[in-house]
Amino acid sequence: MDLTPPLLPWLRWGRWQGARYCPRGYLRAVSLGVQPRQDTGDDVAATGLRVACSDGELLVGDAGDAGDQEGPWSRPCLSGSVCGLQTRVEEPGGHQGDNTALNDARFFCCPP
Template sequence: MKRVAGAKLLLLLLWMTRCGHVGSGGPSGHTSVIEVTNGGPWGDWAWPEMCPDGFFASGFSTKVEPQQGIPGDDTALNGIRLHCARGNAERNTHVVESQSGRWGVWSEPLWCPRGGYLVAFSLRVEAPVTPGDNTAANNLRFRCSDGAELEGPGLAWGEFGDWSDSCPKGVCGLQTKIEPPRGLRDDTALNDVRLFCCSS
């Protein structure tokens, strides 16, 4: 299992290098990837985005489409932004966002208290329903370095899964899995996310 995880990380790093996403926050800027096991099954992994060197993700915001009612098509969670900071004095100076869905509005950032940083996450996902209106990811919550938990203003369908592993030195990047718009068929938008752990 460890060999498979290592191979996945190596392939991801090679992809990042080829696609020009390795820069100040590239392989030297993170040491591992944390994931959850309950992500939605639809869509493809987009590009990764990293905090600048020396910055840690201290807060986050979400893009959520409100409940559409009948006969609307619900997509719930559409996007995640990490708010990178270097101490309290430089909060909100750099925001990173992988691909997001087209629906919804961005929330105000939620910050770890007392200059803390994000270290782990849990995703709220609605299991596939057939027939029915699938939404996949609905919300997420983060654990901060001091143990505080922050929950986004998402929707209530589905269940929160297990917590991811923790980043020893904090989160410094993300990559989202997004289903593109499907026209008149059922849309789900954001299905899953993985986070990158900082190395220093």
Template structure:
């Protein structure tokens, strides 16, 4: 399994959204896309996790008060070793 994030680049001024969708590529080549938004472009595919995913870590922007918040900014996937 590999994944790719759809990310809207930073824009000023404007309402920034950061990560808007995710797609997955299964080991059999089938691609699945989330029901997210169409803003931004998909990045490169991650390295493949041959034995599946055992965890993930998200990067979330802290609330910025009156300034623009983006919420999810990145995802890190941890592959299973066995």
């Protein structure tokens, strides 16, 4: 079931990539790729997402033109699954006016 809320008109830019699902399991660990700050270039922030499923399947999000930076893996949920999320988002105006949006994420495990 898709729980995505409707987007506000000014958030409609970008292109949704194909949905990916854990075929026989649930989310166990994640890796968020984030581009390092580009002092003189255009910062893009989050550039890729990988998800490890409890059944061993690895899901990889397509970052498109942003490139596929690979970030470190979260600690895996040893029992239960990922059930929570906290994101770090750059304030409007960003580094010298170059907004990047999503810069980091934390994921939380819940017992089965």
